[in-house]
Amino acid sequence: MPRVVSLFLPGWPIDRLRRTLGPAAPPPDRQLILVGREGSRRIVTAVSRPAExxxxxxxxxxxxxxxxxxxxxxxxxxxxxxAAALQRLALWALQHYAPIVAPDPPDGLVIDTTGADHLHGGEAQMLTGLVNRLSASGIFARAAVADSWGAAHAAARFLADPVRVLPHGGSRAAISPLPIPGLRIAPETVAGLHGLGFATIGDVLAVPRAPLVLRFGAALGRRLDQVLGTISEPVDPLRDPELATVRKVFGEPIGAPETIARYTTALVHDLCHTLEKRGLGARRLDLLFHRVDNSLQAIRVGTAQPVRDQKRLVRLLCDRIETIDPGFGIEIMDLTATLAEPLVLQQAVSSLIAEEKADIAGLVDVIANRIGARRLYRIAPVESDVPERSIQRIPPLAPDDGATWQGRWPRPARLLARPEPIDVMALLPDHPPASFTWRGVRRRVRHADGPERIFGEWWTRDAERAAVRDYFQVEDETGARFWLYRSADETQAASGLGRWFLHGLFA
Known part of the structure; x- marks a missing residue:
């Protein structure tokens, strides 16, 4: 089932103007309006939030x-x-979120995210990340995802706060209470429906269609069908003419997976030649399928490094062919390098001179395209005494800078995202525990080592001036090893009294 995101930018003209003016822009709390012409009259075309x-x-x-x-x-x-800035924003969304993006003028974007949300941690996380990134750039936004463009458009403008995910098959129930302008119909049609006593989209959906179409025209009936998803409303994808793109048009529609794979191989061959002429390597590829019913299907794959290896790119694309529904046939295939970077080829070093290193870039690309690039990472050290701050996530193929963790005390193989409170029985306040209860299971301690005292980083914030932790490595009767600590404050630092937590597990 298709999934479509509508991005609504309620203050787009003013937000765009503020970004353009930069330091010369009026302060955010200043009442500001933009003025345009309607015939011979000068009218307000946009208002800031204080002015509103x-x-x-x-x-x-x-x-x-x-x-x-x-x-x-x-x-x-x-x-x-x-309009030009909205076009540039659509190109940015194309490179970062989904292969099918188009402007929805005058104040929005439409993004077909079918099959692409898992690359961003799911629909809710994807929408939240999108809205937050725009907010950090000074652009106020709301976003919603639904089964159809019409439902997502209405939800983004009247339901999202700032994001809203409509469940599969739940669009009608969600949009029924919304006002009629959410249907994207002409203002005179909205006024006519209000004059007849209709107040919400649900009121319009509840009456027979024929009298409405007879009175207001076929456009109203088409919008009602589009908002319910009973007829398709394809998104005309935006493409930058500067992007490397190749196309194959078929005299007869195709649909067999083997045929699609064969033509995918041919398109990759042509695209790699285009990239070679430009000295580029692909970082992200979009393969679009134009079906005979005027709808689109898409495949997006990415690579950790610039790539021009045809076999690797073909494999990444063909692994996703099973997600494509050809319907009654595919008549056009477009392959675009949505993101490309300079590629400098290196001469292979003979094994007689240096030891050959294994290339895992292909494996990283296959896994990342299946589970999402954000879920694939390496752990690297950070200079910090606080355990949860001493690590960071880096891309799996990031260069090794040789940094290591310092200290003579061993660290657990698994560090919990948050220290979990435990119930502890200790012989004396400053001794290791004799037993502890974690997640409902009581464990008797057989061996223990410690304490290792760690103080808070007082230079980061005042509250950490008095933070103290005493860490113990303990082993229970089954041989499992744990990393526990006892928290304290400035009044208890000498004795170490405080609550106990489990912070990690040793292999």
């Missing part, structure tokens, strides 16, 4: 806005610059 809270609205005549707020700051609107 002051009662100003889009479409209001400029004279009325000045009458309500004489000190309002006005600047000219630039719809062409807004």
């Amino acid at each position: 809270q002051a009662g100003l609205r889009v479409g209001m005549p400029l004279t009325k806005a000045h009458a309500l707020r004489p000190d309002i700051l006005t600047m000219p609107a630039d719809p062409a610059a807004d």
